[in-house]
Amino acid sequence: MKKLVAVLLVLAMTVSLFAACNKTPASSDATPTPENKETSTPTPAPKTIELRTVSMFGGTDPSAADYQKLIKDFMDANPNIVINDESATADETWKARVTTDFSSGNDPDVVFYFTGADAKQLIENGKVVSIEEIRKQYPDYAKDITDAAMSFMQEFDGNHYAVPIRGFYEGLFCNKDLFDKYGLELPTDWAKLETAIKKFKEEGIVPIAASFSDVPHYWIEHLIFAEGGYEDHKVNPTDTYPESWAKGLSYFKTLKDLGAFPVDVNATKNDIVTNMFYDKKAAMILDGSWIIGGMKEPETVVVLPVPPTPGGKKDPTSIIGGFSSGFYISTNAWNDPDKRDAAVKFVMHMTSKNAISLFAKVAGAPAADVPAPEGITEVMKAGIAMGGQAKEIDMPIDSRMSKEAWTFLVSSIGAIADGQLTPEEVLTEVVNKNK
Amino acid sequence: MIYKDKKPLFIFLTPALIVLFIFLYYPFFRNIANSFLDIKGLGALGGGKFVGLDNYVRMTSDKTIGISLKNTMFMMTLAVVVQVGIALILALMVDSIRRGAQFYRTVFFFPVVVSATAIGLMFNLFYAYNGGLFNQILEKLGKEPVLWLSDKLAIYMVSLPVIWQYVGFYFVIILTGLNGIPEEIYEYALIDGVTGFKKTWYISLPLIWDVIKVCITLAITGSLKVFDLPWVLAPNGAPKGLTHFLGTYMYFNTFISQSVGYGAAISVFIVVLGLFVSFTVNKLFKHETIVY
Numbered sequence A: 001m002k003k004l005v006a007v008l009l010v011l012a013m014t015v016s017l018f019a020a021c022n023k024t025p026a027s028s029d030a031t032p033t034p035e036n037k038e039t040s041t042p043t044p045a046p047k048t049i050e051l052r053t054v055s056m057f058g059g060t061d062p063s064a065a066d067y068q069k070l071i072k073d074f075m076d077a078n079p080n081i082v083i084n085d086e087s088a089t090a091d092e093t094w095k096a097r098v099t100t101d102f103s104s105g106n107d108p109d110v111v112f113y114f115t116g117a118d119a120k121q122l123i124e125n126g127k128v129v130s131i132e133e134i135r136k137q138y139p140d141y142a143k144d145i146t147d148a149a150m151s152f153m154q155e156f157d158g159n160h161y162a163v164p165i166r167g168f169y170e171g172l173f174c175n176k177d178l179f180d181k182y183g184l185e186l187p188t189d190w191a192k193l194e195t196a197i198k199k200f201k202e203e204g205i206v207p208i209a210a211s212f213s214d215v216p217h218y219w220i221e222h223l224i225f226a227e228g229g230y231e232d233h234k235v236n237p238t239d240t241y242p243e244s245w246a247k248g249l250s251y252f253k254t255l256k257d258l259g260a261f262p263v264d265v266n267a268t269k270n271d272i273v274t275n276m277f278y279d280k281k282a283a284m285i286l287d288g289s290w291i292i293g294g295m296k297e298p299e300t301v302v303v304l305p306v307p308p309t310p311g312g313k314k315d316p317t318s319i320i321g322g323f324s325s326g327f328y329i330s331t332n333a334w335n336d337p338d339k340r341d342a343a344v345k346f347v348m349h350m351t352s353k354n355a356i357s358l359f360a361k362v363a364g365a366p367a368a369d370v371p372a373p374e375g376i377t378e379v380m381k382a383g384i385a386m387g388g389q390a391k392e393i394d395m396p397i398d399s400r401m402s403k404e405a406w407t408f409l410v411s412s413i414g415a416i417a418d419g420q421l422t423p424e425e426v427l428t429e430v431v432n433k434n435k
Numbered sequence B: 001m002i003y004k005d006k007k008p009l010f011i012f013l014t015p016a017l018i019v020l021f022i023f024l025y026y027p028f029f030r031n032i033a034n035s036f037l038d039i040k041g042l043g044a045l046g047g048g049k050f051v052g053l054d055n056y057v058r059m060t061s062d063k064t065i066g067i068s069l070k071n072t073m074f075m076m077t078l079a080v081v082v083q084v085g086i087a088l089i090l091a092l093m094v095d096s097i098r099r100g101a102q103f104y105r106t107v108f109f110f111p112v113v114v115s116a117t118a119i120g121l122m123f124n125l126f127y128a129y130n131g132g133l134f135n136q137i138l139e140k141l142g143k144e145p146v147l148w149l150s151d152k153l154a155i156y157m158v159s160l161p162v163i164w165q166y167v168g169f170y171f172v173i174i175l176t177g178l179n180g181i182p183e184e185i186y187e188y189a190l191i192d193g194v195t196g197f198k199k200t201w202y203i204s205l206p207l208i209w210d211v212i213k214v215c216i217t218l219a220i221t222g223s224l225k226v227f228d229l230p231w232v233l234a235p236n237g238a239p240k241g242l243t244h245f246l247g248t249y250m251y252f253n254t255f256i257s258q259s260v261g262y263g264a265a266i267s268v269f270i271v272v273l274g275l276f277v278s279f280t281v282n283k284l285f286k287h288e289t290i291v292y
Helices: A002-021 A033-039 A064-077 A092-103 A120-124 A131-137 A147-151 A178-183 A192-204 A217-233 A243-258 A272-276 A287-296 A331-335 A337-350 A353-360 A378-388 A403-411 A413-417 A422-433 B007-034 B053-059 B064-095 B100-111 B116-127 B133-140 B154-179 B183-193 B196-207 B209-225 B229-233 B247-256 B260-284
Strands: A049-055 A080-087 A112-113 A166-173 A206-209 A282-288 A301-304 A321-324 A325-329
Touching: A002 B260, A033 A131, A049 A337, A064 A337, A064 A353, A080 A337, A092 A120, A112 A337, A120 A321, A147 A192, A147 A337, A166 A178, A166 A217, A166 A287, A166 A378, A192 A206, A192 A243, A192 A282, A192 B007, A206 A243, A206 A272, A206 A353, A217 A243, A217 A282, A217 A321, A217 A403, A217 B116, A243 A413, A243 A422, A272 A282, A272 A287, A272 A321, A282 A287, A287 A378, A301 A378, A403 A413, A403 A422, A413 A422, B053 B260, B064 B100, B064 B154, B064 B196, B064 B209, B064 B247, B100 B154, B116 B229, B154 B209, B154 B229, B183 B196, B196 B209, B229 B247, B247 B260
Parallel strands: A049 A080, A049 A112, A206 A282
Antiparallel strands: A112 A325, A166 A282, A166 A301, A166 A321
């Protein structure tokens, strides 16, 4: 008897252990709604379809609330579709979680994810379905997206996979009130930039808020762009690197020697320096359009393209920007006859003109032809104007390079700025890691 | 012997064994296999390419591995000498007082229960150059602000909260060991005229030697695993990778650089180093156990 009890106990423990691992949400079929109870003639309830969605509209993302509202609207309009959304702030850990989900067979049905280098392995392994394939059955899929926006979505195999909603631009954000206070001209050329740096340094204001230990990414791209121009910036250094890359990176030392960056630039964090800019303790910051969401006084901020370096090949109007993320439908969802239609409906809802207007009102350029958001701030107007005047727009360098090569470059910036490593030494290693 | 038949015991042990196998041993051996592969990207689809010992060879020419190893050894030394040392002194003092021992026990143990992330963020605010607590104090004293996370100071500043946080942990272990010494032994010693420092040196320390040895082993293995607090305080080994420990550098390679095979090789190195150091320490501190 004792033995039997022991065996039963162990079985119960083991079963409960595995049952806990097996997440099976209760089917909504099991609980009739009040409406169902009242129906006199029993009609078969439509089958409940659950979609697992993953996006980067989580945490403090300025579009998080709009995204959740759009999900609610979608579920209200489609009562038989339940959205289990797993949104979180996009960082390297989040990206790794998404790829791990795909590699372990836990594929989300719809995912809002990055394009380019980040999406390459998903595409190579057939984890997501192309827009071309979807349009064979759903010709109206992504119909509101402009050709210009869609052109940024083209992947290495010539197909398009992600449906974009909002584009971005990067630029030199300037606290114009500080420039006015000290009688300085905005840094529309390199000489004016250096003059402003020297003056702000004298006045005890951090000229440029930056963190080399955390996010030197924007400065890497822009110094290379400012020196090498559009053609050199487009290069993916797999065999060698353009001369202009080394020259461009050498400006890290030039600017640091001028006192352009915070004293603790090698150890501080991006959040801290961003707040320095918001709080007017720093005059300039190089960042993306998403920074506008957190600005306390956006009416006093303007955004400009980074000026070309002396002798640099960049057109003064050219900027880094584009569309680098969008909604994907996973192959698993596409191949599931129950989920296919629901997933397409969901993406079409999220990429409708109405939804795109909501996403674009925070910052960035809309992916569809929608009216300009009402009541936009001065800095948003400046951003739109900068995008409109740009002769060339290129995507960031890291959308092309291998993760390992890019991380090595990023982690070497502090040493380049301090003169402990030369740009040539670093770039040689970058090429080796990028092969 | 309570049970003559041992079979039920083995049956009851099975679930724990299954869990350990799935969540510890399988990943561990899989990690060893991964260290011989070139895997680009975490959760890389399509697996990796076999590269033999390349990842281990790469470690020999990686300067940051050298920095990480040096920092880990430094942390190990600090943990043994400062962390366990302070904990021992505090425990001996608290053991000697008649009233308020519980108060000190709680106060010294408190930092252990605070999350490393919170402590990391707190020290971040202490060390900030602009408006940080330490620099505000210096300013009030009319001194120039200090760059606490400079190339030279950073490793000391990062080690400080790590050491501080776990003193209480070893303090409680040692104090428990001291409380276990029978009062009669001290009374006999008192009759023989042994008091003060002599009592500590000739009676307390030898009797808690096993406890100290456990603390030293825990401190050493703990130093090898140090990750959370330095990562929050100085992410990516800031500044310039100078504050990397083996744990943070392994994380950096696996999750940030997404060179998963290389990260796996570093973690195998950490395990081997841990086994070697623990074995050496056990050999060095081999001491006859005193039974009382």
